[in-house]
Amino acid sequence: MGHGTRAELLGHLAEAVGAVTATHPTRVAIDGPPAAGKTTLADELAVTLRAQGRDVIRATIDHFLFPRAQRYPRGEYSAEGCYFDTHDYDSLNRILLDPLGPNGDRSFQHAAYDHTTDTAMSPPVGTARADAVLLFDGVFLMRPELVERWDLRVFVSVALERTVDRAVIRARQVSSQADVERRWRERYIPAQQLYFATVRPADHADIIVHNDEPERPAWDDRCAGRCHG
Numbered sequence: 001m002g003h004g005t006r007a008e009l010l011g012h013l014a015e016a017v018g019a020v021t022a023t024h025p026t027r028v029a030i031d032g033p034p035a036a037g038k039t040t041l042a043d044e045l046a047v048t049l050r051a052q053g054r055d056v057i058r059a060t061i062d063h064f065l066f067p068r069a070q071r072y073p074r075g076e077y078s079a080e081g082c083y084f085d086t087h088d089y090d091s092l093n094r095i096l097l098d099p100l101g102p103n104g105d106r107s108f109q110h111a112a113y114d115h116t117t118d119t120a121m122s123p124p125v126g127t128a129r130a131d132a133v134l135l136f137d138g139v140f141l142m143r144p145e146l147v148e149r150w151d152l153r154v155f156v157s158v159a160l161e162r163t164v165d166r167a168v169i170r171a172r173q174v175s176s177q178a179d180v181e182r183r184w185r186e187r188y189i190p191a192q193q194l195y196f197a198t199v200r201p202a203d204h205a206d207i208i209v210h211n212d213e214p215e216r217p218a219w220d221d222r223c224a225g226r227c228h229g
Contacts, residue, residue: 001219001220004217005216020151020152025100025129025131025134028134028151029150029154030042030135031138031156032139032157033139033156033188038137041211042135043058055132057108057132057134059134061140062115063115064091064112064113065086065087067118076183077183078187079188081187089145092146093145097134097146098149106127106129106130106132107125108126109122140195142155142201143199154206154209155202155205155209156211157211158211160193206222207221208220
C-alpha cells in the first residue's frame, strides 16, 4: 500500500493514466460512495493531467440521471430505488462511453440531464483526440452495465459513517440535518451496501484510494501493468 501527500497521490494516479495503452481516449472511472471525495479527486487529477499536456474531458454521473418523475417509483427514501431507478446507463453508454471506446468515432456528448433544472440536456457534440482522457466520477460505476467500458478503474474508499458527517456539512445550506441524515441512512448507505454485496466494486478496481483523511491518503495499486486499454 502506498501513502503520502495529496500531491503524491495525484502524481501516482497521473502515472497510472499515462501507463494505459489504447488507440482511443482513456476512460477513467472514479467510483465510490456519495461524499467520498470523488468529484474533488477527479477535478484535482484533471488539473494535474492538463499541466502535463493531456486533453481532459470531465463528466459525472449526476448528468446521466433519469428525470425526477421517473426516479422514485419505490419512494424517495428507497435504497432499491437509488440503486435500480436513478441512472440512465443507456444514454451514458450511447453518447459518451461507447463513442470514446475502441469501436467509437470519438464524437461525444458529456451530459444528457441537468439535475439543477430537472430537464434533459443536449450539449454540442465534441470530438475527442485519440489521446484524450475522460475523467468520470460517480456512484455505482462498476455495475455490469458499465464495468467493461473503463480503461482505468479507481475506487475511492471511505467509512460509510463518515460520509454522513460530510453530507451534513456539505448540504446544511439547503437541507435540514435531519433530512440529510435520513436520506443517507435510509437511501444512500443501504444502496451502497447493496452495491457492495452484489457487485463487489473494490474487486474490479485497478487502484483503491483510501480517502478517510484526504490530506493523508493511502492507495492500493492493483493495476501492475494490466490496465484495460
